[in-house]
Amino acid sequence: xxxxxxxxxxxxxxxxxxxxxxxxxxxxxxxxxxxxxxxxxxxxxxxxxxxxxxxxxxxxxxxxxxxxxxxxxxxxxxxxxxxxxxxxxxxxxxxxxxxxxxxxxxxxxxxxxxxxxxxxxxxxxxxxxxxxxxxxxxxxxxxxxxxxxxxxxxxxxxxxxxxxxxxxxxxxxxxxxxxxxxxxxxxxxxxxxxxxxxxxxxxxxxxxxxxxxxxxxxxxxxxxxxxxxxxxxxxxxxxxxxxxxxxxxxxxxxxxxxxxxxxxxxxxxxxxxxxxxxxxxxxxxxxxxxxxxxxxxxxxxxxxxxxxxxxxxxxxxxxxxxxxxxxxxxxxxxxxxxxxxxxxxxxx
Numbered sequence: 001x002x003x004x005x006x007x008x009x010x011x012x013x014x015x016x017x018x019x020x021x022x023x024x025x026x027x028x029x030x031x032x033x034x035x036x037x038x039x040x041x042x043x044x045x046x047x048x049x050x051x052x053x054x055x056x057x058x059x060x061x062x063x064x065x066x067x068x069x070x071x072x073x074x075x076x077x078x079x080x081x082x083x084x085x086x087x088x089x090x091x092x093x094x095x096x097x098x099x100x101x102x103x104x105x106x107x108x109x110x111x112x113x114x115x116x117x118x119x120x121x122x123x124x125x126x127x128x129x130x131x132x133x134x135x136x137x138x139x140x141x142x143x144x145x146x147x148x149x150x151x152x153x154x155x156x157x158x159x160x161x162x163x164x165x166x167x168x169x170x171x172x173x174x175x176x177x178x179x180x181x182x183x184x185x186x187x188x189x190x191x192x193x194x195x196x197x198x199x200x201x202x203x204x205x206x207x208x209x210x211x212x213x214x215x216x217x218x219x220x221x222x223x224x225x226x227x228x229x230x231x232x233x234x235x236x237x238x239x240x241x242x243x244x245x246x247x248x249x250x251x252x253x254x255x256x257x258x259x260x261x262x263x264x265x266x267x268x269x270x271x272x273x274x275x276x277x278x279x280x281x282x283x284x285x286x287x288x289x290x291x292x293x294x295x296x297x298x299x300x301x302x303x304x305x306x307x308x309x310x311x312x313x314x315x316x317x318x319x320x321x322x323x324x325x326x327x328x329x330x331x332x333x334x335x336x337x338x339x340x341x342x343x344x345x346x347x348x
Contacts, residue, residue, distance in 0.1 A: 026053030054098035089309020179212035194257020195228030259284035296340035
């Protein structure tokens with residue numbers, strides 16, 4: 001099919017390319033009447049609806065939007081605010097463009113059996129894959145050859161990048177900064193808690209942790225690093241308790257892969273009579289609501305989850321427009337938030 005251009009639309013309505021471009025992108029500088037004229041003409045010429053920001057006033061009109069895009073979000077059963085906000089960001093962009101989406105939650109049993117209903121993919125324009133799945137299950141999804149954007153990836157990102165683009169929060173520099181701050185306070189003995197074999201984002205956090213320690217000429221005690229593989233990825237309280245029990249001494253700080261793991265570590269450490277941060281410092285990642293209100297408040301890295309969701313959606317629209325462009329691995333900046341859990345007394 002011949003690609004419809006902005007110039008062709010402009011010629012058809014007798015307006016400038018600049019006005020047409022602004023109208024299709026939803027600019028408030030274009031009057032609604034003019035915007036409606038341009039959008040209707042663009043759709044009649046075959047201009048793709050996913051490249052149009054539809055005015056709310058047009059959404060209720062009796063217009064044939066049979067070319068609306070239908071998107072499918074595939075994820076695991078995640079119930080935290082983090083995942084809800086991620087999906088909300090995707091939904092916001094899709095709604096702004098007057099398109100549709102559906103959510104499919106994959107059970108552990110279906111993933112193991114490599115089962116996903118084929119009818120889910122009927123009339124689907126593109127996919128969002130928000131969890132790291134087994135390679136064989138992913139291959140089953142990818143056989144439909146749809147445009148796809150991934151949130152996070154396995155430790156080897158190439159497994160996903162051969163199919164589509166991948167977006168994840170930046171973790172290397174954020175964790176490096178947190179550890180460097182602790183080292184400046186005089187801390188020397190560190191432990192990491194998080195399954196680095198699970199996904200690329202956690203691996204990058206661990207590599208940032210190692211870089212900070214190595215750059216300062218300190219030693220990484222292999223016996224004090226709990227990096228998996230763990231059946232529950234250290235999201236199981238018993239796995240966290242078991243890991244901490246294996247410590248041959250109390251480290252100066254435990255760097256946790258995320259806030260959920262850190263919160264579980266809090267309980268284990270307090271049950272052992274340790275004071276945070278006087279006896280041991282602790283950090284997390286993600287800046288969940290709990291991080292701010294737990295006592296002591298948790299040092300972490302803020303991941304702007306809703307904005308990342310929006311970025312995922314925009315990336316999929318871009319990929320649909322330019323399918324031949326090289327695949328992209330995108331890291332969205334995180335922001336270190338220092339709180340009480342890492343404010344150790346100075347050591348002399």
